[in-house]
Amino acid sequence: MTSGSSTSAFKQQLAAFFNQRSHYDEESDFHPRLAARLLDYAQLQPGHKVLDIATGTGLVAIAAAQQVAPDGWVVGVDLAEGMLRQAKAKIERLQLFNISLYLQDVETLNLPEDCFDCVLCSSALIYLSDLPGNLKRWYDTLKPNGLVGFHGFAASAFVTSQVMQQVARQYGIELGFNQATDTAAACRSLLQTAGFVDVMIAAEQWGSYISLAQAEQGWQPDSLNPLFQPLRQLSAQQLAQAQRQFQAELRDRLTDQGIWNDISTFFVFGRKPPG
Ligand SMILES: C[S@@+](CC[C@H](N)C(=O)[O-])C[C@H]1O[C@@H](n2cnc3c(N)ncnc32)[C@H](O)[C@@H]1O
Incomplete structure (x- = not known):
């Protein structure tokens, strides 16, 4: 791992939040399944050079x-040292010698031009502050005909986030979850604006019913997750009121099967045009 710099307060909060998730891989099978699905679509080939954002x-x-061994290699970049430490331990256990890890903010990373066959980003788009700018940089670092792939969630995804957003708006607070990827058309437009062609979007429903208790656990204004930080502007009294509104809205959605937790997911791919 080599180290770089991440300056903004948001990035520092992000690193702190993910550094303390030392059991990330054991939290649920959700992120591993998303990562595996993204790779299914990407169809990497031996010899490919891959950047994992x-x-x-x-x-x-x-x-x-x-998948790209023996001649291909992978570069993985992340700003949370705690997460990279877990990656490094796995890589050593598996005796893989074709991965390099970099501790760096991907939004300030210097990327070589025309270098990678594929740039992938799983479960992280929501944390990037300048998505169009990043897509342009990923475009530049891809070889002609190179593939970019990520997944995003619809505006309706994750009932607790959606209801939390709905309540926060009543206090003039925009949480902005999944805004940039909230429809297939928005995902397509993001890629096309950056210059990608052959855009392919697969919409999949990953949702399920969850219990009221599970949904209520989503109220986490004190979470270290910087995406929840705007809620901290509310007074203790407002927060208590907002929580009651959140719980009432969830109860309204309760059915015999539980609460529908939509997880409309878009797997999004595009190619840099052939040179
Ligand atoms: C939910 S995890 C996903 C990790 C992995 N891609 C996966 O599929 O499990 C989000 C990751 O994004 C990283 N991250 C968020 N913003 C970043 C940035 N600007 N630069 C580098 N890493 C970032 C976090 O540190 C965290 O490890």
């Missing part, structure tokens, strides 16, 4: 390294 514990990077 916000690699975390290496879910994408490690599987990619196995």
Whole structure:
């Protein structure tokens, strides 16, 4: 791992939030499944050079390294040292020698031009502050005909986030979850604006019913997750009121099967045009 700099307060909060998730891989099978699905679509080939944006514990990077071996290699970049430490331990255990990890903010990373066959980003788009700018940089670092792939969630995804957003708006607070990828058309436009062609979008429903208690656990204004930080502007009294509104809205959605937790997911791919 080599180290770089991440300056903004948001980035520091992000690193702190993910550094303390030392059991990330054991939290649920959700992120591993998303990473595996992204790789299914990407169809990497032996010899490919792959950039894994916000690699975390290496879910994408490690599987990619196995798929592109023996001559291909993978670069994984993340700003949370704690996540990279988990990735490094797995890589050593598996004795993989074709992955390099970099501790760096991917939004300030210097990327070589025309270098990679594929740039992937799983479960991290929501944390990037300048998505169009990043897509342009990923375009530049891809070889002609290179593939970019990520997944995004619809505006309706994650009932607790959606209801939290709905309540926050009543206090003039925009949480902005999934805004940039909230429809297939928005995903397509993001890629086309950056210059990508042959855009392919697969919409999949990953939702399920959850219990009221599970949904209520989503109220986490004190979470270290910087995406929840705007809620901290509310007074204790407002927060208590907002929580009651949140719980009432969830109860309204309760059915015999539980609460529908939509997880409309878009797997999005595009190619840099052939040179
Ligand atoms: C939910 S995890 C996903 C990790 C991994 N891609 C996966 O599929 O499990 C989000 C990751 O994004 C990283 N991240 C967010 N913003 C970043 C940035 N600007 N630069 C580098 N890493 C970033 C976090 O540190 C965290 O490891």
